[in-house]
Amino acid sequence: MPEMNMVDAIHDALTIAMEADDTVMILGEDVGANGGVFRATDGLQAKFGEDRVVDAPLAEGVIAGAAVGLAIAGMTPIAEIQFLGFAHQAYHQIADQVARYRSRSQGRFNLPIVIRSPFGGGVRAPELHSDALEAQFVHCPGLKVVCPATAHDAKGLLLASIADPDPVLFLEPLRGYRLVTDEVPEDAYTVEIGKARVVRTGTDITLIGWSAGVFLAEKAADVLAKDGISAGVVDIRTLAPLDIDTIVAEVSATGRAVIVQEAAMTCGFGAEVATTLAAEAFFSLESPITRVGAPDAPYPLPGLEKMYIPDVAAVVAGAKVAMEAV
Amino acid sequence: MPEMNMVDAIHDALTIAMEADDTVMILGEDVGANGGVFRATDGLQAKFGEDRVVDAPLAEGVIAGAAVGLAIAGMTPIAEIQFLGFAHQAYHQIADQVARYRSRSQGRFNLPIVIRSPFGGGVRAPELHSDALEAQFVHCPGLKVVCPATAHDAKGLLLASIADPDPVLFLEPLRGYRLVTDEVPEDAYTVEIGKARVVRTGTDITLIGWSAGVFLAEKAADVLAKDGISAGVVDIRTLAPLDIDTIVAEVSATGRAVIVQEAAMTCGFGAEVATTLAAEAFFSLESPITRVGAPDAPYPLPGLEKMYIPDVAAVVAGAKVAMEAV
Amino acid sequence: MTVDPDTLAYPVEPAPEPIRLLGPDGRLVDGAEPTLTVEQVVAAYKLMWLSRRIDERAFNLQRQGRLGTFSPTRGQEASVLGSGLALRPGTDWLVPQYRELTAMLYHDQPIDLWFAYWMGHMQGSATPDTLRILPTQIALAAQLPHAVGLAWGRKIQGFDEVVITYFGDGASSEGDFHEALNLAGVTKAPVIFLLQNNGWAISTPRSKQSAATSFAARGPGYGMPGVVVDGNDLLAVYEVSKRAAQRARDGLGPTLIESMTYRLGPHNTADDSVRYMDADELERRELEDPVTRVRLYLDSHDAWNDDDEEALAAEHKTIIDEAVAAAEAHQPEPERLFDHVFAEPTHRLADQRTQVLTNARGGIHA
């Protein structure tokens, strides 16, 4: 199996989907000749034509909103929002239109839309380019939210998202685009939406993350191992729907959990995981669930981002707190 | 002290603030001659003039966005969003501009903006008028989110919000506008932002809510009392900042907690409260924290809303679950 | 190149005269050449009355607590129907806001479902697959991007279909208006933007909505023509809409039509328009009632008489009685909360569904 980085895996999935189905089209800012600012759509316009890979005018609202109409027309639109921060410009279309159209029409109009967007920090980007805003979208009934952490899952989950009859927000960890490399089958395959991935099992504590949080959790588990702490790692992978059973199973075995989110702490997705986990694994928990995240402050300019977003040390520290509490 | 309903209390606060300070102005849809669709600004345009009470063009984005500029200009804008659902049209301005401007300018430009909006269901309104979306705004660093449940607090917290040098999203429980009536001092006073209110103490369980959730919690406590269960009630009152100490103190005394939110369950503000509470009161908890809320479905048409939003019975049921778990 | 720095390439100019074929007196304007036959106008007239009678019934039902908040089409029947007539029901697409009943009727909207929807029954949202009308849109202007995507997507696939989308003077201030028209221009989407300027957005008068002398002036800023029409003139609205539809089919792209009409009453059943509407103005506007105008036109063609009117009223009563009865027969179906969120409910949703369906109460606990 070839090794591939994440952006190539995404490119691969897009190519496969477009080859297999004429209705699949891509629209977004700079997705055409430029191939997307991260090259996820490199060469696709040349290959599939200007009708199927469309440089949209610079307006996120209508990129998401036109996708609604395109889907009703019988297309399978894949909309790219250049950075997740700018999905705020389309929030009304995503939360109230994309997510609710099937329900509003009582099943008549389903929308097989995928909205792809890179998110998260760590690459010294300008302001508003680095926020981890996933929780704002999980709290939108009718929307699935998918967050791969490996190239393998990026390809398989993207193909599953495109095949899904309902709208999926597909969030790609910006800083993993080229850094994350793993084995990716060449052919088409899907990874089921709604299944977490047990990255490794542990006996003392379970580290739970998604997207870039998994990178941290894995490294933290290595560090903890050196200190004699056996830490398992779970990659939640799809935030909505959430596979709580896998998480509960892992945490029931260890009795302790750390949830790693990159977002500002308050009201992040970690709170949902912690609450559900506490409710379902209450009697197995030996210590309070610890959350690791960013402070409740706006994402800073690059000079301070290392202090803002959680790093491996923060996860290790969180895990130690959870280990010490009796 | 006169009895007043909530919308009158809000009207009273607005009048006091505008009389006291020439820079205070109101802008929004239909706030002028019409006095707001719920009459919160009734007569204010006639009293303070068209420059200070402004019927804005129908565009929530620029209502919030112009408030930024007005605040920089030295005004104290109170923006009304007619229904919270339509704040989605302004989400980019609220989350990324209003909330972040002080931080972006490193303290130079503070924005004394209040954004008022009715929210929540139960009045058989058309689609998109009834959602409880508070969590989407709590997860916006730089924004305060205030949710009064009584007329007294509505007046005091609104005056505190207007006086606050930073932006406050002030959420008013639509169905309480005329139904909720309590004693409201005639003069100006403020209720501190960041302090929860212990509505009643209990010995068996603590019901925690905000806004319309408090109405339910109080009634549920009455029902539970008949069953011999002593339930305390806490009104969180200001979601951001959250007064966790008061909540922890109450729950530590009872060992059990139910959190009542009107919003769709997943990723609602209840998750944040539950997580923080579980972390801080872990060893006092005798049973898992129970959340009561709406299902993870779009808010339905009026015919089904009674099944969708939580009612007193759901809170009672949740409390019983929490009582039974050992 | 222009050397005079005082040159305003685009000065603000007075509003143009709207296109009108039929005057308020029911007479054709000099030179008017309507292409609707008298029979077609008779059919349209019937629909206008049906629409108005449904409005009236709905208003009464609301007052009796049997129907929710709703916005009548009253006064705007010519505006919505004249344009709706230019499209082919079942082939072309209607993308409504919430005040286009007459056009929806022409495009085969089942009346019972319309009542059911405004009564708050989710059954009313389940329209037949053959109906080419998108769901009623509550968020103002949010449907405009959908209309563009729909028109564009059908065009990509080689279909010869036109989309019309309706919205008000108020909605035209939303960012969605701008983004949608701009995309339509770029993609040459076969779409008609029918701006119903009825003078009001709830209580906000046209004059406070925009300083533009005409909303149609916005067309060229998106590379599409802007047309201004007397929205209370069925014949004129039809003619300009027909031409816009033809341009769309000819691959010439979208058109913005500003239909100058007037809201003859409160915004909706919750609105107290006496607070802000001038009574004299309203009275004056009643004289331009689009339905009366068509009746006068038909009179002058001896195509309609008082007996016809009476028979029509009776027919409509039956239709509406039946529709209301059918609509009121719906019982709450709580599974509708859950069954159309996704194709397959998630685990969590399935659990919540069980909880709600099992217990006779609102909400869930977890």
Added chain:
Amino acid sequence: MTVDPDTLAYPVEPAPEPIRLLGPDGRLVDGAEPTLTVEQVVAAYKLMWLSRRIDERAFNLQRQGRLGTFSPTRGQEASVLGSGLALRPGTDWLVPQYRELTAMLYHDQPIDLWFAYWMGHMQGSATPDTLRILPTQIALAAQLPHAVGLAWGRKIQGFDEVVITYFGDGASSEGDFHEALNLAGVTKAPVIFLLQNNGWAISTPRSKQSAATSFAARGPGYGMPGVVVDGNDLLAVYEVSKRAAQRARDGLGPTLIESMTYRLGPHNTADDSVRYMDADELERRELEDPVTRVRLYLDSHDAWNDDDEEALAAEHKTIIDEAVAAAEAHQPEPERLFDHVFAEPTHRLADQRTQVLTNARGGIHA
């Protein structure tokens, strides 16, 4: 009333000729009457060079990893400065996007803070209270509503101040553009909307951004005039901006100016414009360089020579060296993360602050 239903009140018309006073050859166009004195043009010329040199230095620093992603103003110096000159530094207000360096310099932007900002130091965001420039805005068009609110708010308070806001052809497609211009029209806010049409939004060419033949055509749709100017002509941009500022002060409200310029290079330091820009086109556009044009003009007035040029370069080098040194001297101040979120930190924020400041690591746990 108009009776012909083919009447397009607002047809799509060809783009107007831009206003130009100074040709690419540095000669005044016949009939041109610039009001900037030669001395003023000399001062402007210096600023244009300073701006370009700062751009170049920043680009180099980025390549060395000493500065973050940034967008040069190169090629647009006349467009931003000509307009900026028409306003009074310290009195009137600049509301920038991110590509208006030359105007900011005229309005007293400290150069070291500019470098510090793009280096990612939050100290760079802390501008002096006297500076009437709002923060750099990364979200496209999001500053337009702020500019309107600011202009309107100052007007309400009786101040005689003008606001200019800058944005690109790409940003003009955002809903914020529309909502802001419409509100400005209604409130007659004293604001100038300076649309820099530089041909590109990253890789998206002007032709795909809008089907409008001219962006300025949008002005009347908001009740304001639209002006088209050669954006590479300092003198012309100044003249039209001066007139717009005067209209604003006279209570006549806003103006939309489309400044036709060109981005002479990649969008930003992360962009590989070879992928989509035509090399020949770029070469042709280099010939219209706005700085060269001014130099030729000054030459024809014997107002500048090569010695001056050399002295200026040396002077700028010193200024920039000092600014860069000052900017690079900043150390991370993690308290800046917390101290300006609110006037008083919340309890939670205070706890988080302690955690971050105490431990030398990123993020927090709770």
